[in-house]
Amino acid sequence: MLLYIHIPFCDSKCHYCAFNSYTDRFHLKKEYMRALEKQLKNDLKNIDKKIETLFIGGGTPSTIRYEEYTEIFKIIKPYIIDDCEITSECNPNSASKTWLEGMKSLGVNRISFGVQSFNDEKLKKLNRAHNAKGALSAIQNAICIGFNSINCDIIYGVQNDSFELIKEDFDTLFKLKIEHISAYSLTLEEGTKFYNKSEIKIDDEELSYKIFDYLKENGFTQYEISNFAREKDYESKHNYGYWQHKNYLGIGAGAVGCLNNYRYYPKKGIEEYIKNPLDYEIEELSNEDIVVEKVLLGLRCSNGFDKNILNEKQLKRLIELLEEDKLKEISGQIYNKNFLLADELALYILE
Numbered sequence: 001m002l003l004y005i006h007i008p009f010c011d012s013k014c015h016y017c018a019f020n021s022y023t024d025r026f027h028l029k030k031e032y033m034r035a036l037e038k039q040l041k042n043d044l045k046n047i048d049k050k051i052e053t054l055f056i057g058g059g060t061p062s063t064i065r066y067e068e069y070t071e072i073f074k075i076i077k078p079y080i081i082d083d084c085e086i087t088s089e090c091n092p093n094s095a096s097k098t099w100l101e102g103m104k105s106l107g108v109n110r111i112s113f114g115v116q117s118f119n120d121e122k123l124k125k126l127n128r129a130h131n132a133k134g135a136l137s138a139i140q141n142a143i144c145i146g147f148n149s150i151n152c153d154i155i156y157g158v159q160n161d162s163f164e165l166i167k168e169d170f171d172t173l174f175k176l177k178i179e180h181i182s183a184y185s186l187t188l189e190e191g192t193k194f195y196n197k198s199e200i201k202i203d204d205e206e207l208s209y210k211i212f213d214y215l216k217e218n219g220f221t222q223y224e225i226s227n228f229a230r231e232k233d234y235e236s237k238h239n240y241g242y243w244q245h246k247n248y249l250g251i252g253a254g255a256v257g258c259l260n261n262y263r264y265y266p267k268k269g270i271e272e273y274i275k276n277p278l279d280y281e282i283e284e285l286s287n288e289d290i291v292v293e294k295v296l297l298g299l300r301c302s303n304g305f306d307k308n309i310l311n312e313k314q315l316k317r318l319i320e321l322l323e324e325d326k327l328k329e330i331s332g333q334i335y336n337k338n339f340l341l342a343d344e345l346a347l348y349i350l351e
């Protein structure tokens, strides 16, 4: 069982961001945290397995003082396993030394920084709230404090990006001995400032392959289309849980939870969520939906999927792909050889 908690506050709205986050609702922080506690208490009552991973994401969790998380950690304590992976996302401008120390003392053992780049011009273009110097110092603080599982997000495929520029970002992370890198290609999402500005995005498959190779040469194993870890132990167990289709609780405005064949959605707007954090929309998943998800997610990561979930027609198409050497099979589990082709291969099998 996985647990996700959503913090929908941000200091600035990044021009590419379609996440449920707000820059003008800070006055609701306290009430929001109380609503989270209410939903958390309610949802935890319904689980039959202990929590293996907690992920505090957003938005920007570091916009909330660490003291404000105390009650949440008290509530979850009886429900989590001893070596629970507890990750918090944060942004360099708000993850102060005090915040990082405070979160560590509460139990956070994995930190994920939204770095995106160490190039100030690029950070400005993306409308990030931090600069390169701030990112470096926040990461160094986290290392000094004793976090030994750190992720940094890096975005690529932005106008004026070149392999040389991205390489500098990775070289900085290698010097810092960061354990995990999420390297994402920019997507132009509807409802964002960048949507309809096709000139902002570089569609260059060659660049992706160069990045994958460079990370590999420097000791990082790609275990998902955008995720790279120095060692198996540093892979995100939380994300892996999603890809393995484990059950998860989704706490907070715009979060999503999934229990067996049901997905549930708390209210998206902060005010509505605060009014009634237990007002969910529920969606029932068909067996077909679950197969689609398992194949799509399985091919995007090193987990693969069990071929026995496929029907006869799908199996036939799978065999074609195996014969063409596009996928491989080990004891009935199907693995992808090229994550960039994941969607294409999945759609072919499922068509």
Ligand code: SF4
Pocket: 009, 010, 011, 012, 013, 014, 017, 018, 019, 021, 058, 059, 060, 091, 114
């Ligand atoms: S900090 Fe993250 S969540 Fe907030 S606007 Fe930027 S990308 Fe979106």
